[in-house]
Amino acid sequence: MMLGKADAPARRAFGWFMLLALVVLAAGIGLRDPWPPDEPRFALMARQMLESGQWLFPHRGQELYSDKPPLLMWCEAALFGLSGGWRAAFLLPSLLAGLGTLGVTYWVGRRLWDARTGLAAAGLLLASFQFVEVVKHAQIDPLLLFFVTLGNAGLLLHCLRGPDWRACWLGCFAAGLGVVAKGVGVLALLMLLPYAWARWRGWAVSGVRDVPAAGSGGQEPAVHGGVASGMDDGEPVVRDRMLRRGQPPAGGDGWRWAAGALAFLLPILAWLLPMLATALGSGSPERLAYVQDLLFRQTAQRYADSWQHVEPPWYFLGVMLADWLPVSLLIPLLLPRWRRALREREARVLLPLAWWLLVLLFFSLTPGKREIYLLPALPMAALAMAPYAEELLRRxxxxxxxxxxxxxxxxxxxxxxxxxxxxxxxxxxxxxxxxxxxxxxxxxxxxxxxxxxxxxxxxxxxxxxxxxxxxxxxxxxxxxxxxxxxxxxxxxxxSARALMARADARIGPDGQLGLVLWREELLLQARRPVAEFGFSRPWEDQLRDALAWQAQRPGRWILLDSDAMGDCVDKARAWKAGVANRNEWWMFDAAAVRPACRPPGGAAAP
Structure with a gap:
């Protein structure tokens, strides 16, 4: 329901809030290039997509990149076409996703409670350190956050304000887009578990309708357990509880739930089927390996037997305390209020709260953990806190x-x-x-x-x-x-811009540059075409191929991380190019290669 004329103050308050959010989240856009660790990688792949026209198989240099699906790279490439420059384009997807997440959080809070509660939920989200820190960087996670939050919102409105099948289908479709973004967008569908439990226990969930209370006029809403009773855009309401314990689901809805499943699968299949058809049709071993790695190793195997970022099961408790500051300090104060609301069968508190705990459990069970994993739970945590925010602020x-x-x-x-x-x-x-x-x-x-x-x-x-x-x-x-x-x-x-400018000047106008043990920002900031010898290969293999390339003609230089200098390069005859991101980089021509490492038939430059 759109805000009417009577809700102009709420509309103005939300407008001012979004303007503040825009200023906070957009500050600095256009003042920098992509920064490691993640931003140069995705910007580089987006640029290569534009240059090559290959949209289904992202490349990092000459290698296929199978760690993540390509949605963020598509967004960056599309926004580059609109903005005309990478300095704006690479950060715009995160900015738009962040603003969208705030808008959706407000929207669902307003629909479930009232406009003030929706604004409180969005405000709590914007006040959290992790939300702003992540949105101000060009990562996949802001997109995932938006799609998961939109998925949660659609399901919440269907389950608690419905039946609203359009909201349900929108939520399922958003969850599917979340899968295309990072794979774990399916977590939005976990909202149906506490819904099913509450329905089984006879709580007032699906089919609940809020109608204005007779003779309520402009009175304040009743408060039960510290939570305002059901409201619609600020109007006091009472509930007509249509479900009772043991009541079976309404008949004839099977096809609607099937449509929800189709809405979830639609964006996944729109990406997956062309990618699989192209990979299988080409018969390319590299593309088949890409499919295998992306669909299996980077999903199920990474979850069940992670090979990096191994942390104890209680790791995310510290993450919530530190990364969600200052909002996390409210959690101990809210525990008794949540407990009282659950005793009173307040489904509007149960569903976001239970979903938050399910996501926490899901990521705590896998051995590999990163702080960023728990970010999708933050909007639902803010939504569960919001009904009590005004009460707490009076203290x-x-x-x-x-x-x-x-x-x-x-x-x-x-x-x-x-x-x-x-x-x-x-x-x-x-x-x-x-x-x-x-x-x-x-x-x-x-x-x-x-x-x-x-x-x-x-x-x-x-x-x-x-x-x-x-x-x-x-x-x-x-x-x-x-x-x-x-x-x-x-x-x-x-951004390594200064480093690559020095390297370009060092090799001269007719020189050529090769990269060994390189990072994505070097290839992104290169002033001219460069040679690279694989990204994920062992640096010894990269250096061997680079030396063979260098020996083929004079004027070829190699830029490499100091860790790859080894015994083949005479450091006294090499040139220190500088430090970028606390890594030391060196350059050398053929004269600095020790005789034992020169390829057969290769000769040192004079």
Whole structure:
């Protein structure tokens, strides 16, 4: 239901909120190139798709890349065509996904509760550190987050406000797009498990209809267990509970659920069938290996027997505490309220809360864990918190605690920046050297001070009685100040742009460059076509082939990570190209190759 004229204040509040979100999430776009570890990889593959016209099989250099499905690369390539430059295009999918996730979170909160609750849910999401940090980078996870949240929203509205089969089909379709994004988009369908349990237990779920209470006028809604009763766009309502314990599902809906399954499979098959047909039709061993790795090794095998990022089962408890700050600090305060709501059979709390716990359990059971895995649970966690946010904010001690956090954050940033500026400790010098910053990195430490200052200014303006506003204002300002200050300062090093400019100048106008043990940002920032000898191959094999390539004609140089120098290169005759992303890079021509490593028939350049 669209907001009507009577809801203009809510519409304006949401508009101002989205404008704030745009400023926070978009700050810095256009000021930097892709940064490691993930951004250059996806931008490089998107560029190669545009150049080659090969959209079904992403390539990283000459190798097929089978770690992830290609949806993000498609989005970056499409947005490059619209924006005309990679500096904007590679970050736009994350920005749009982040804004979309906030909008969907507000939408489902408003439909299930009211506009204020929807705004509170979106606000809690925007206040979480992990959400903003991930959305401000060009990764697959913001797209996955959006599709999973949209999938959850559609299923929630169908299960709790329905039957609403269009919302259900939209949710299933979004879950399918989530699979094309990263494989685990299917997790959105887990929302049906707590729904089925609640229905079995006789809770008021599917088929519930909210109607305005007779004679309610403009009265405040009744509150049960600290949660406002069912509302529609801010109007008080009462429930007509149409289900009773043991009541069977309504007949005639089988084809509608089948349509939901088809909506889920549609985007998956639209990608999978052409890819499989092309791979099988070509008979290419590389493409067949790509299919095998993508569909089996990177999914089931990676989950059941992960070969990297092995962590203990309780790993994500620490992730939620640290990465969801400051919102995670509310979780202990909400436990008794959630318990009371569940005793009162509040399905609007049960479903997002249970889905959050199911996702936590799913990722805790696999040995391989990364902080980013739990991000899709954050919007549902915010939705479960939102009905109680206003009540908590009335607590004076909470306002004072938030005020203390704002002062502490600002003081720590100012102290760290001043310490690095005045004391020049070893850690500060090492960080500055890693970024190739002049003058001991003084500009960077001033950026740290600049990011901390808004916390203290907000605290001075808001005072302890509005401590939450001070903390949130400081966080928002820091998210804007930090990228605007640091992106221009660090980009030449982080993107390897400066390194590749020096390498291009070193080889001269007629020289050629080959890469060994390279990283994606080097190939992305190359000023001219370069030779590379595989990405995932052992560096010894890359170096052997590179030396054979170099020996074929004069004027060929090799750029490699210092770890690949080995015994074949005389370091005294090589040239240090510089440091990028705290890795040391060297260049050499044929004269620096030791005689024992020269290919048969090859000769050192004079």
């Amino acid at each position: 004076r001690w909470l306002q004072r605690a938030a005020f203390g956090l704002a002062v502490l954050a600002g003081a720590l940033a100012l102290a760290a920046g001043a310490w690095a500026l005045l004391g020049q400790p070893h850690a500060a010098r090492r960080i500055a050297a890693g970024y190739e910053l002049a003058d001991g990195g003084r500009a960077l430490w001033w950026c740290v001070i600049a990011a901390g200052t808004p916390f203290l200014l907000a605290a001075a303006l808001c005072r302890p009685r509005r401590g939450v506003a001070a903390l949130l204002a400081g966080i928002a300002a820091a998210w804007v100040v930090w990228p605007l200050a640091t992106y221009p300062l660090l980009d030449a090093n982080q």
